[in-house]
Amino acid sequence: MFKPDDNRYLWDFWLYREGTNEYLFYLTAPESCTPRSRHRSSAIAMAKRTTGGEWQDQGIILQRNSDPKAWDSVSLWTGYTLKHDGIYYLFYTARCQSDVAEDGYIGHTQRIGVATSTDLVNWTKHPANPILSCPGAPYETQQEAFNKHLGWRDPCIVADEKGGFYAFFTCRAQQGDPLKRGAIGRAYSQDLINWKVLPPAADPRRYTDMEVPDVIQHKGCWYMLFAVKETWHHPSGSHHDTPVTGVRYLVSDSLEGEFVLPAHDSALLTSDDALYTARFWRDENGQLTLWSWRAGADEGTQYAENAAAYTLAHPMKIETGENNQLLVVK
Numbered sequence: 653m654f655k656p657d658d659n660r661y662l663w664d665f666w667l668y669r670e671g672t673n674e675y676l677f678y679l680t681a682p683e684s685c686t687p688r689s690r691h692r693s694s695a696i697a698m699a700k701r702t703t704g705g706e707w708q709d710q711g712i713i714l715q716r717n718s719d720p721k722a723w724d725s726v727s728l729w730t731g732y733t734l735k736h737d738g739i740y741y742l743f744y745t746a747r748c749q750s751d752v753a754e755d756g757y758i759g760h761t762q763r764i765g766v767a768t769s770t771d772l773v774n775w776t777k778h779p780a781n782p783i784l785s786c787p788g789a790p791y792e793t794q795q796e797a798f799n800k801h802l803g804w805r806d807p808c809i810v811a812d813e814k815g816g817f818y819a820f821f822t823c824r825a826q827q828g829d830p831l832k833r834g835a836i837g838r839a840y841s842q843d844l845i846n847w848k849v850l851p852p853a854a855d856p857r858r859y860t861d862m863e864v865p866d867v868i869q870h871k872g873c874w875y876m877l878f879a880v881k882e883t884w885h886h887p888s889g890s891h892h893d894t895p896v897t898g899v900r901y902l903v904s905d906s907l908e909g910e911f912v913l914p915a916h917d918s919a920l921l922t923s924d925d926a927l928y929t930a931r932f933w934r935d936e937n938g939q940l941t942l943w944s945w946r947a948g949a950d951e952g953t954q955y956a957e958n959a960a961a962y963t964l965a966h967p968m969k970i971e972t973g974e975n976n977q978l979l980v981v982k
Contacts, residue, residue, distance in 0.1 A: 654699060654707040654964035659683040661690050661962040662697075663945055664730040664806070664864055664929050668772075672703050675772060676964070677733055677742070678945075680712065687950035687962070692758075694727040696744060698772070703936045707964075714742065714767055714775050720749040723782050726759035730806040730864055730929075740769040741844055743819075745805035746782070753800045761786075761794050761802040764821065766844065784819060784839055784847050790826050791837060791852075798830035804837070806864045809844070812907055816842050820865045820876065825855050831886050834859035836878060836902075836911065854902050854911040858893065860884040867907075868932040870940055873976045874904040876911045877920070879929040881951075896922040897951060899930040899944065903976055920980050927965055941967040942980055 654676070656662050665678035676699040681690035696714040699707040717725045724746030731744035743766045747759030765781035786793060786804045794802035806822040823837035838853040854862070859880050866877040877899055885895035893900070893913070898921040902911035920942060921927045927944035928951050935941055948961030969981040 653966045654709075656680055656697060656699075657709040657711070660697070661685070661687075662964060663690075663947075663962055665931065665943075665945060665964065666730070666732050666808075666866075667931055667933050667943065668733040668735075669703070670735070674701050674703055675699070675733070676701075676707060677713075677731070678964075679728070679730060681727075687948050690950075691729075692727055694729060696728050696731065696742070710773070713773065714744065714777075716746065717777075723748050723763055724765060724777070725749045729762070731764075732807050732809050734809055734811075736844060738770075740772055741809075742767045742769065742775055743807045743809060745807070751794075753794075755800065757801060760800060762804040764804065764807050764819075778845065780845055783845055784821070784849070786823070787849050788826075791835075791849075792824040792826045792833060796826060797824065803861060808865050808867055810867050810907060816840060817844055818867075818907055819847060820853055820867055822861065822863050822865065823852065824861070825852060825857075828857060829886070831860050832857045834861040834880075834884065836862055836865045836876065853904075854878075856902075856913055858886060858913070860886065864929040866931050868940075869907075870932075871972055871976070874907055874909075874911070875932070875978065876902040876904070877930050877932065878902065882923060893917060894919065894922075897928065897947075898922040898925060899927070899942075901978060914977065915975070916977055920978060925982070932970075933967065935967070940970040942970050943967045 660680045668675040680697040681693040697712045698710045726747040729745035753760035763782035764784035767775040767777045769775045808820045819839040824833040825835045835852040836854040838850045839847040841847045862878040882897045900918040904911040928947040930944040971979045
């Protein structure tokens with residue numbers, strides 16, 4: 653559906669709409685990188701289209717800081733875009749070159765920052781960055797992590813009915829089996845800059861990590877997408893999850909409530925689909941759809957040696973079944 657110009661990868665992305673214009677923000681890196689090393693060279697790019705039209709690549713709009721001591725000096729990772737009081741906010745994940753783990757891994761601690769703009773093209777990183785960092789309990793710190801890498805990334809920002817904002821993000825719980833600490837964190841803000849970190853929104857004790865949350869209200873229920881690798885599954889009890897690399901979802905009665913796995917199998921995309929991470933998106937007719945990207949060698953999919961890898965896939969229609977079950981029409 654869309655491949656970036658200039659021989660670049662596309663992977664995690666998020667969408668924004670204003671009037672009849674739609675904007676695709678996505679992670680990108682030169683194809684001269686390997687599928688694995690692209691994570692260390694990523695920047696944020698943007699494409700634009702009139703609703704239903706063809707995407708026009710706008711190129712890279714935000715890059716890492718060249719100062720090796722800066723909090724965002726390694727690479728930029730997944731984020732979110734919204735508009736508030738006439739200003740555009742682009743939230744993003746980053747790491748610092750000065751954070752070196754015991755195993756030599758550069759950038760062991762992930763943090764979340766924000767850039768602002770008045771035109772969606774020229775962005776200024778906020779002086780208060782990073783605006784959202786791990787405070788410790790009940791979240792796992794860098795030294796407590798079983799691999800000594802602190803997960804704190806992939807913000808999704810949702811406005812509430814009181815004029816404030818919730819942030820949902822990838823993290824890990826502090827206590828319990830290290831292989832089952834994958835969680836989705838939550839924070840709250842009135843101004844998008846100053847955040848109060850709250851207890852996790854989801855802590856199912858089944859996954860090593862839960863990536864790229866995306867939250868939407870649909871037919872009276874709140875749904876949260878998350879992505880997970882097959883090797884991150886650690887089933888327990890009588891739940892219906894089958895270990896796959898793909899996208900699953902959680903449900904909640906409210907934005908501030910606990911998000912839990914449904915009683916049925918929550919897999920929307922599986923290893924057979926060769927897609928990874930996803931976003932909810934309503935089309936111009938209000939139909940709820942699911943967007944994803946074609947995974948490649950680093951994700952271990954059928955697209956590993958295919959030119960279609962690391963490109964945007966066609967959106968899929970979402971239907972709702974019994975007991976608030978989401979069904980993807982493929």
